[in-house]
Amino acid sequence: MPHHSLTQHYRPQTFAALIGQPELIQVLCGALQTGRIAPAYLFTGVRGTGKTSSARIFAKSLNCQRHDQPTPTPCGVCDACQTIARGDALDVIEIDAASSTGVDNIRQLIERAQFVPLQCRYKVFIIDEAHMLSTAAFNALLKTLEEPPAHVVFILATTEPQRLLPTIISRCQRFDFRSIAATLIESALATIAAQEGIAATPAALKFMAQRAKGGLRDALNLLEQARLLSPITLETLYQLVGALPEDRLLALVTLFIQPQADAMATALDICEALLLQGHKPLTVLEGLVQVVTDLQVALQAPTRPDRVTDSALWEPLSALAADCSVLQLQVLGNQMRAAADCIRYSEQGGLWLKRLVLDLLVSHESVTAPVPGGLSLPQQWLMVVAQLPAGIRPLIDPGVLKRIESGVATITYEREMMASIARSQVSAIERAFQAAGLGVMKVVIETA
Numbered sequence: 164m165p166h167h168s169l170t171q172h173y174r175p176q177t178f179a180a181l182i183g184q185p186e187l188i189q190v191l192c193g194a195l196q197t198g199r200i201a202p203a204y205l206f207t208g209v210r211g212t213g214k215t216s217s218a219r220i221f222a223k224s225l226n227c228q229r230h231d232q233p234t235p236t237p238c239g240v241c242d243a244c245q246t247i248a249r250g251d252a253l254d255v256i257e258i259d260a261a262s263s264t265g266v267d268n269i270r271q272l273i274e275r276a277q278f279v280p281l282q283c284r285y286k287v288f289i290i291d292e293a294h295m296l297s298t299a300a301f302n303a304l305l306k307t308l309e310e311p312p313a314h315v316v317f318i319l320a321t322t323e324p325q326r327l328l329p330t331i332i333s334r335c336q337r338f339d340f341r342s343i344a345a346t347l348i349e350s351a352l353a354t355i356a357a358q359e360g361i362a363a364t365p366a367a368l369k370f371m372a373q374r375a376k377g378g379l380r381d382a383l384n385l386l387e388q389a390r391l392l393s394p395i396t397l398e399t400l401y402q403l404v405g406a407l408p409e410d411r412l413l414a415l416v417t418l419f420i421q422p423q424a425d426a427m428a429t430a431l432d433i434c435e436a437l438l439l440q441g442h443k444p445l446t447v448l449e450g451l452v453q454v455v456t457d458l459q460v461a462l463q464a465p466t467r468p469d470r471v472t473d474s475a476l477w478e479p480l481s482a483l484a485a486d487c488s489v490l491q492l493q494v495l496g497n498q499m500r501a502a503a504d505c506i507r508y509s510e511q512g513g514l515w516l517k518r519l520v521l522d523l524l525v526s527h528e529s530v531t532a533p534v535p536g537g538l539s540l541p542q543q544w545l546m547v548v549a550q551l552p553a554g555i556r557p558l559i560d561p562g563v564l565k566r567i568e569s570g571v572a573t574i575t576y577e578r579e580m581m582a583s584i585a586r587s588q589v590s591a592i593e594r595a596f597q598a599a600g601l602g603v604m605k606v607v608i609e610t611a
């Protein structure tokens with residue numbers, strides 16, 4: 164038996180089997196039922212959402228021999244249906260504009276549309292990646308579309324409709340295929356995995372579904388690749404796709420938020436392991452920023468698990484979020500952002516990443532000390548600096564926030580810096596304190 168890939172094996176053969184495109188199918192089926200067949204259709208949408216499959220089903224619908232006219236439910240067993248499904252019907256011509264090199268062939272094929280079909284009711288041209296057609300082919304297509312022969316239907320499929328000529332688009336009936344919801348992809352994967360006897364954890368299925376970004380083809384291809392690792396778990400998947408293990412990142416961020424014995428050694432171990440796996444320091448930093456962002460979602464939008472990177476981690480995220488304040492997360496985010504350039508431009512990005520991680524642990528220790536508002540003075544200072552206009556930020560940043568007492572903040576600078584802090588800058592600092600919401604009305608500058 165020839166080996167079929169999962170995508171080939173599970174290519175939908177009927178409109179009913181098509182996932183996630185209900186409105187569009189309703190309109191297509193309505194047209195088939197009433198016999199209002201347009202000379203040209205345009206199917207747009209991201210890859211793997213069912214454009215090619217629908218084009219083939221439509222070709223069967225037009226030509227099924229069990230019916231004397233177009234039908235929304237082709238039989239799938241007659242000669243026409245079978246040859247079309249196999250891709251060798253004489254009257255259903257598939258052209259992949261992206262890979263076909265015989266440019267003239269395409270032009271001739273389109274020009275030949277004038278001839279009546281040999282076996283079928285309709286001659287159907289399925290032009291995949293239609294935006295890649297050569298100019299000569301486009302012109303032949305336009306000419307044919309201006310006076311379309313009654314027995315011909317063109318189906319243009321493309322991921323990039325904006326690259327088609329407006330004159331072509333205006334002659335087509337357009338159908339926009341939607342990205343398929345991750346939940347639908349997930350349940351399709353679960354069904355197929357069960358049918359194929361592939362063991363996969365629910366978290367792994369969820370991860371594959373989310374990674375496919377709305378396309379079922381990519382999801383199935385990933386499942387196919389991963390089936391060799393069966394049982395498929397998050398860990399095996401992370402290794403397979405080289406993705407940053409979200410759970411490790413979350414473990415790291417947890418150390419910034421919850422006190423833990425040996426936090427420093429654990430943090431360095433996680434960092435080291437990620438770098439050894441070949442992840443770039445900047446990618447790790449971005450992953451950490453993402454976790455902090457996800458935590459803020461969990462904290463402020465507790466009903467939206469769909470808004471985080473990996474909803475399989477929603478529970479631990481929510482649990483950790485319960486231990487943070489928005490302020491704390493903003494400070495963490497700011498500190499990470501401040502480290503980005505060092506990590507990006509240094510030859511020693513890994514070193515700076517570890518440095519950042521240690522700083523975040525250290526500043527955490529001062530947070531756990533009883534300080535007003537739950538934030539250490541350095542953290543409050545960071546928040547204030549983040550509110551300053553970018554132009555004066557480097558000048559003000561080296562200051563040290565010494566104390567806040569009854570609405571007055573005292574900031575010290577090294578003697579040689581004092582001269583450059585002008586009165587206008589003191590007002591800017593006061594405004595930044597207000598923007599940061601720290602209850603400071605007045606700022607006093609002193610020599611360190």
Ligand SMILES: Nc1ncnc2c1ncn2[C@@H]1O[C@H](COP(=O)(O)OP(=O)(O)O)[C@@H](O)[C@H]1O
Pocket residue numbers: 169170171173174175180181182183184208209210211212213214215216217320343378379380381383
């Ligand atoms: N809407 C869908 N419903 C069911 N399966 C789909 C759907 N979209 C894609 N697939 C799966 O992905 C494969 C490729 O789909 P295809 O129709 O060629 O997508 P496109 O042409 O939009 O890139 C199909 O064989 C099928 O396994």
Ligand SMILES: [Mg+2]
Pocket residue numbers: 214215216291320
């Ligand atoms: Mg396609």
Ligand SMILES: [Zn+2]
Pocket residue numbers: 226227228229237238239240241242243244245
């Ligand atoms: Zn049939």
